Amino acid sequence: MTLNETELLSSVPNQLLINGKWVDGSGESSIRVEDPATGKILREISNATAVESLAALTAADNAQASWAKTAPRERAEILRRAFELVRARSEEFAMLISLEMGKPLAEARGEVTYGNEFLRWFSEEASRINGRFGSNPEGTGKMIVTHRPVGPAFAITPWNFPLAMATRKIGPAVAAGCTIVVKPAELTPLTTLLLAKTFQEAGLPDGVLNVITTSTSSATSGPLIADPRLRKITFTGSTQVGVKLLEQAAKNVLRTSMELGGNAPFLVFDDADIDAAVAGAMLAKMRNIGQACTAANRFIVQKSVADEFASKFAAKMGELRLGRGVDPETTVGPVIDEKARANMERLVELTVSEGGDIATGGKKPEGAGYFYEPTVLTNVPANASILKEEIFGPVAPIVTFETEEQGVSIANDTVYGLVSYAYTEDARRAMRLVDSLETGMTGINTGLVSNAAAPFGGVKQSGLGREGGAEGIAEYLETRYVLMPNS
Known part of the structure; x- marks a missing residue:
């Protein structure tokens, strides 16, 4: 089937997703998404400010407790349905990636396959969150080690892999029981918006996934990162920006995953x-x-x-x-x-x-x-x-x-x-x-x-933490230890 570019672009939401609703941003002007191969405008979308970023965090925070209690199998099934929907629409996603990012269509298809594997992989990992039980070395009690969701997360994704970088962060968050606010890159937000729409169709509850698009990244993200309700930030981008985010995250001792520059x-x-x-x-x-x-x-x-x-x-x-x-x-x-x-x-x-x-x-x-x-x-x-x-x-x-x-x-x-x-x-x-x-x-x-099954990440100034593999879901979990004395 030959896809019509105009019809495809018109099917992509052009608003923000907050608490399951598509809403307008309060930014003074819209974001104009450009085709880098022609310089022409593909679509204009809503521009969020700090008002919307905090509203998205409120939605994520309100949904966190109930989502964390959702059965792992249910979380897995939603991710699996999202995987199947993306696979069924692979040509649409590939063309959209090619239009807004510029990569050849054949390579864009490869990104869809690769990126979608994170949804399948983490759908399988959702029910494999294990703990430990055993006697302490002194023999005086039982040690119980469990894992629970970190809490609301904020994901900042880059422009170069608009599907894969979103699924690599959304997949483990959803699997672990975390709600999430996603801010895609201003240059390539359309693929993430279509992915969010797909998650809605897969049955993801309102507030679990929220998407904000903005042309004022620091001003929009800063108040969200400073809010004590946020418990994790995950970022893919330059080391320079990553360092600034780490400084901001330090104030509230946020869990961080940083996939930064390379050489x-x-x-x-x-x-x-x-x-x-x-x-x-x-x-x-x-x-x-x-x-x-x-x-x-x-x-x-x-x-x-x-x-x-x-x-x-x-x-x-x-x-x-x-x-x-x-x-x-x-x-x-x-x-x-x-x-x-x-x-x-x-x-x-x-x-x-x-x-x-x-x-x-x-x-x-x-x-x-x-x-x-x-x-x-x-x-x-x-x-x-x-x-x-x-x-x-x-x-x-x-x-x-x-x-x-x-x-x-x-x-x-x-x-x-x-x-x-x-x-x-x-x-x-x-x-x-x-x-x-x-x-x-x-x-x-x-x-x-x-x-998707391997831990992705670097050392030195290339970042902290890992995405993908069994290690990927651990980034969205915190460890709890309980001691029960024998008498």
Whole structure:
């Protein structure tokens, strides 16, 4: 079935969801959601202020006690119904993601599959919240350890994966028995609004999920975070913003989950299968046009194979076809906005001025939309500025190394530690890398590590806590201990 863009966009709510009702925001002007491939406005939606954010928290707080008492199986069934509804409407969600975010339709379909798995996974985890019972070491009593919902949560999601980042937070909250207020990114709110509508159809009670969209993020979120009724904040975004949120959360000692910036190293050793490494590099670098915290940011290649890797990698990058995401011929879409594109231009010019060479790409094409050519930079100095920044776009710098120790040292030379990738055929080296690379996740001979059943998160300034896996639901639970004396 061919979807009509106009009909699809008109089916998406353009208001705030508070206590089960779609209501207008009190912001002075509406939010205009733009298609980054054309610069045209897709839809105008309500703009919330602190008035609505606090109303959403009130709804979540009022629903918290009854939702926490809801049987785990019932919570599981609601999540499962939501999963089935999203799967049935996968093409609608994929097109909407492509329209508001810009990624190619084929990749948007992949996000729907991936994001929806969090609903299925946490529907299965809802009834697996276990505790402990046993004698204390002294034998004088019984210890009972149980877990209960943290309480109302506030989720702030980024623009680059509008479905997956929402389901990765809503899924465990609902499964654990927490109510939640979600603030999607101003640039890509439509997918989350459609998801909220889907949850309503799945039977989620009023007040359990509330959605506010706003163009004044700090002013709208600040009073909510300061309110003592809020008990948890979960955020995906830049480290800079994450630090500010942690400072705000500290005042009320809120539970926090922070999935922050990345500077992922992609190591290629001289014993690697170079063709496989190039395929992995394309996957790791160009997922979401390079606009992903897990995107390979620094290509660290052993000197003896650097020329072969660079030439093959540049050839593959040069084959990509720029275009609007909903065009089936498109293999790479636009970056999210003009600011992002200007940053690509700045980084490339800076790297060239520092001694790097452009192997392919390196400029923006003429015409509408925020496009930038997929770019490979070679002969990049080890101290180049680009190696210190999160690129968040289709630019791949290659730096070389001589020994394993040197390669690992370059990889770890960053304040970030989200994910790393490495290609080698030496099993012993692979096991050494598992221990030596300072990241929360590592892919050995693969360019893709994300999975709903696995704990997603980083170390150092890449964040706190984990999303996904059995660990994901634990972030929404607090532990209680009871001692019952034997006499």
